[in-house]
Amino acid sequence: MAKIKLSEDKINKIKEICSAFGNKPSEVINVLHKVQGEFGYLPAELQDLIAQEMKVSAAHVYGIVTFYSFFTMTPKGEHPISVCMGTACYVRGAEKVLDEFKRELKIGVGETTPDGKFSLNCLRCVGACGLAPVVLIGEKVYGRLTPDGVKDIINEYR
Amino acid sequence: MEMINIIIDNKPVQAEKGKTILKIAREIGIDIPTLCYYELDGVNLENRPGGCRVCVVEIEGRRNLAPACATEATEGMNIKTHSLRVVNARRTVVELILSDHPADCLVCSKSGKCELQSLAQRLGIREIPYQGAQSTYRKDMSPAIIRDIDKCIMCRRCETVCNVWQTVGALSAINRGFEAVVATAYEQDLVKSPCTYCGQCIAACPVGALSEVDQTRQVITAISDPTKTVIVQTAPAVRVALGEEFGMEPGTIVTGKMAAVLRTIGFDYVFDTDFAADLTIMEEGTELLQRISKFMAGDKTVKLPILTSCCPGWVNFFEYNYPDMLDVPSTAKSPMQMFGAVAKNYWAEKLGIKREDMVVVSIMPCVAKKFECQRDEFKVDSNPDVDFALTTRELAELVRQFNIDFNAIEEQDFDQPLGESTGASVIFGATGGVIEAATRTAYELFTGKKLDKVDFTELRGLEGIRSATVDFDGTPINIGIAHGLANARQLLDQVREGKTNFHAIEVMACPGGCIGGAGQPFHHGNFDIIRKRHEAIYREDAGKPIRKSHENPFIQALYKDWLGEPCGELSHHLLHTHYFDKSKHIEIEG
Numbered sequence: 096m097a098k099i100k101l102s103e104d105k106i107n108k109i110k111e112i113c114s115a116f117g118n119k120p121s122e123v124i125n126v127l128h129k130v131q132g133e134f135g136y137l138p139a140e141l142q143d144l145i146a147q148e149m150k151v152s153a154a155h156v157y158g159i160v161t162f163y164s165f166f167t168m169t170p171k172g173e174h175p176i177s178v179c180m181g182t183a184c185y186v187r188g189a190e191k192v193l194d195e196f197k198r199e200l201k202i203g204v205g206e207t208t209p210d211g212k213f214s215l216n217c218l219r220c221v222g223a224c225g226l227a228p229v230v231l232i233g234e235k236v237y238g239r240l241t242p243d244g245v246k247d248i249i250n251e252y253r
Numbered sequence: 254m255e256m257i258n259i260i261i262d263n264k265p266v267q268a269e270k271g272k273t274i275l276k277i278a279r280e281i282g283i284d285i286p287t288l289c290y291y292e293l294d295g296v297n298l299e300n301r302p303g304g305c306r307v308c309v310v311e312i313e314g315r316r317n318l319a320p321a322c323a324t325e326a327t328e329g330m331n332i333k334t335h336s337l338r339v340v341n342a343r344r345t346v347v348e349l350i351l352s353d354h355p356a357d358c359l360v361c362s363k364s365g366k367c368e369l370q371s372l373a374q375r376l377g378i379r380e381i382p383y384q385g386a387q388s389t390y391r392k393d394m395s396p397a398i399i400r401d402i403d404k405c406i407m408c409r410r411c412e413t414v415c416n417v418w419q420t421v422g423a424l425s426a427i428n429r430g431f432e433a434v435v436a437t438a439y440e441q442d443l444v445k446s447p448c449t450y451c452g453q454c455i456a457a458c459p460v461g462a463l464s465e466v467d468q469t470r471q472v473i474t475a476i477s478d479p480t481k482t483v484i485v486q487t488a489p490a491v492r493v494a495l496g497e498e499f500g501m502e503p504g505t506i507v508t509g510k511m512a513a514v515l516r517t518i519g520f521d522y523v524f525d526t527d528f529a530a531d532l533t534i535m536e537e538g539t540e541l542l543q544r545i546s547k548f549m550a551g552d553k554t555v556k557l558p559i560l561t562s563c564c565p566g567w568v569n570f571f572e573y574n575y576p577d578m579l580d581v582p583s584t585a586k587s588p589m590q591m592f593g594a595v596a597k598n599y600w601a602e603k604l605g606i607k608r609e610d611m612v613v614v615s616i617m618p619c620v621a622k623k624f625e626c627q628r629d630e631f632k633v634d635s636n637p638d639v640d641f642a643l644t645t646r647e648l649a650e651l652v653r654q655f656n657i658d659f660n661a662i663e664e665q666d667f668d669q670p671l672g673e674s675t676g677a678s679v680i681f682g683a684t685g686g687v688i689e690a691a692t693r694t695a696y697e698l699f700t701g702k703k704l705d706k707v708d709f710t711e712l713r714g715l716e717g718i719r720s721a722t723v724d725f726d727g728t729p730i731n732i733g734i735a736h737g738l739a740n741a742r743q744l745l746d747q748v749r750e751g752k753t754n755f756h757a758i759e760v761m762a763c764p765g766g767c768i769g770g771a772g773q774p775f776h777h778g779n780f781d782i783i784r785k786r787h788e789a790i791y792r793e794d795a796g797k798p799i800r801k802s803h804e805n806p807f808i809q810a811l812y813k814d815w816l817g818e819p820c821g822e823l824s825h826h827l828l829h830t831h832y833f834d835k836s837k838h839i840e841i842e843g
Contacts, residue, residue, distance in 0.1 A: 139439045146438075152422025153438035154446070161427040 452620025452771025504785030509664025527674030593638030644772025
């Protein structure tokens with residue numbers, strides 16, 4: 096866990112979000128959603144600040160963050176890669192595609208490359224089953240992907 | 254009160270509407286086993302996550318078994334608590350819990366007192382049919398508490414106690430599924446969390462996932478060392494609970510037996526923390542009167558109310574949570590630390606030995622005392638005033654190791670001079686006791702008159718927050734009392750906002766005060782045990798020939814020979830302390 100120092104701007108932004116939800120302990124999940132949307136991830140320092148503002152313990156916030164798979168404590172890469180593991184994509188070889196991404200980027204699921212360029216995640220069905228297997232890089236959709244094609248796609252962003 | 258008619262195990266029962274099956278069954282003497290359920294009815298604390306499923310019962314007309322702890326009884330219910338189906342299901346549930354539970358019962362600190370172990374025995378489990386993955390969490394060692402989370406069964410009692418009763422917020426359930434455990438924020442060590450070491454999580458834990466740091470080996474080593482003079486002191490609450498470890502009725506007073514076993518174990522001097530409690534009253538009572546007198550003379554810099562500072566869990570709590578109010582609590586050290594300071598200065602000098610050659614051991618109902626005695630400000634050249642703080646349970650362990658027949662041993666007295674105490678010091682062990690003891694002395698010093706009646710019953714009781722006004726011969730003194738840190742927080746928030754008119758507030762972290770301390774024999778949620786200890790404390794007080802701290806002849810002699818006057822220069826140096834802002838010390842690891 097790298098130690099980060101929050102800038103005044105970030106602190107104010109988070110305080111603003113907390114107060115928009117009335118600083119109510121019952122609204123912690125909503126605040127976490129919003130803050131992750133804003134900052135991309137939820138490092139310990141952010142959770143501490145949220146705990147303080149929402150008048151709950153840091154342990155409680157951490158409990159929520161670790162319970163829901165949506166929340167992440169590692170920063171996403173500049174180009175977040177999401178491999179669809181929905182039923183259609185899965186049966187058409189999504190796992191092999193995912194393995195190729197892991198090998199090519201040398202990271203696991205939920206991790207980010209050391210240069211901060213790529214992060215790798217799985218998701219369930221983007222509603223483009225006709226294109227299975229599907230991979231999202233940022234907002235862009237790649238369909239009918241094979242393991243062979245992975246390297247070329249990554250190179251587009253390198 | 255609306256009543257309903259139900260049938261439990263073929264017995265017709267009239268019960269209060271709205272009660273759970275578990276509670277009704279317990280009231281009529283039917284013991285439905287539980288693991289996660291935990292209740293301290295005397296202080297309205299309940300942990301009821303309905304998670305362990307051990308308490309399932311069969312209800313006629315329902316397809317599934319129902320958890321008794323979380324199911325309200327309704328009119329006409331026909332309940333079977335130990336039918337064949339229930340017994341089979343219950344055994345399977347426990348077998349599954351055991352499938353990933355470390356089987357190191359032989360060396361587990363909780364062995365013999367473990368609720369899971371005794372349940373497995375009760376259900377006749379002789380093998381564990383399910384082989385599952387085992388969790389491999391690191392052991393977290395703090396100065397007072399050990400977390401061995403591989404043994405956690407996710408009952409979440411510790412989480413409830415830490416968050417609801419104490420509002421400390423050190424623990425929370427984290428992760429999900431098999432990975433789920435109770436942990437600190439960011440899974441850091443307890444020392445980096447806001448933990449106060451009150452240890453109520455240990456008192457609540459049904460298994461060995463949470464335990465105190467065992468220091469019995471170090472104490473035996475010290476006793477074995479012929480160059481060391483080993484002195485022991487015993488806290489007030491220990492004498493009304495220790496007997497439980499040897500099958501005695503809760504509330505049995507075993508002061509004389511305790512002194513006898515300590516001498517048999519080999520301590521060179523058997524002294525009493527109660528002596529230092531009397532000393533605390535002299536110092537804290539004088540401080541209170543000084544603040545009140547200045548306040549009445551119009552000095553606006555004086556901080557009122559004064560807060561008691563005997564309870565180390567409470568001290569940790571306000572250092573973390575009220576750093577802006579560090580000048581409000583009394584500066585008096587706790588009785589244990591006052592004793593240590595007197596022993597390693599006054600008594601070492603009397604004996605003509607160096608402080609390094611003296612080892613002071615305390616027997617405490619408390620887990621936080623293990624942390625307190627390691628505080629840097631209570632050391633001189635890294636030699637602590639109190640070397641080891643053992644819990645009541647650890648003393649019982651020593652008694653067993655030395656094969657002493659506790660029930661048969663003849664009573665003995667404490668050694669003098671640091672073993673003499675008054676009734677006022679004994680009641681330190683119960684919520685309201687410190688402030689009652691202080692009132693007995695402060696009244697007489699303030700008014701110059703003799704008290705007709707030393708019992709201030711208005712300060713006694715077990716409600717979480719209490720208040721009373723004591724008439725100091727025309728001057729009303731307002732007193733507040735809280736036990737449990739959630740209750741203390743309520744009072745402290747009011748003080749911070751300037752909304753109270755209290756002159757003094759007493760706080761203890763544990764339910765009932767030290768009698769319900771985390772180092773005491775396990776009560777497994779039976780609050781009647783705490784009630785009986787409570788009653789015993791006041792019985793011990795009533796039986797003492799002297800019941801006011803300032804009348805303790807050895808205390809008077811100590812001031813005459815050595816200390817000078819209460820809150821004087823030497824007192825200030827040895828018997829008072831200061832507090833630190835720890836709010837920033839909740840670190841995030843780099």
